[in-house]
Amino acid sequence: MGGPCAVVSAHRLRQEFYGLQPDPELFRQRIIKEAVHEVGHTLNLTHCEDYRCVMASSHAVEWIDIKEGTLCAACRAVAAPATQVQSARIF
Numbered sequence: 001m002g003g004p005c006a007v008v009s010a011h012r013l014r015q016e017f018y019g020l021q022p023d024p025e026l027f028r029q030r031i032i033k034e035a036v037h038e039v040g041h042t043l044n045l046t047h048c049e050d051y052r053c054v055m056a057s058s059h060a061v062e063w064i065d066i067k068e069g070t071l072c073a074a075c076r077a078v079a080a081p082a083t084q085v086q087s088a089r090i091f
Helices: 024-042 061-066 073-083
Strands: none
Touching: 024 073
């Protein structure tokens, strides 16, 4: 955790993977949630126990659908120091 990059696979996020009809909006929601989740790991966030938090572990695609696309308050607090922009003095 805490590296400078993340990888997101879309392979199991498409409805077609499960033999279902394509659903572009559902795919968009899933890929965004997974991307935010992986970026969270670059900010030293671990898996969250709050199933609604985007940092919750997803053992099945249905778990991705249940969680929200945002960090819970506890994860926001952990990530906050890493997301602060330091002002630079320009001469």
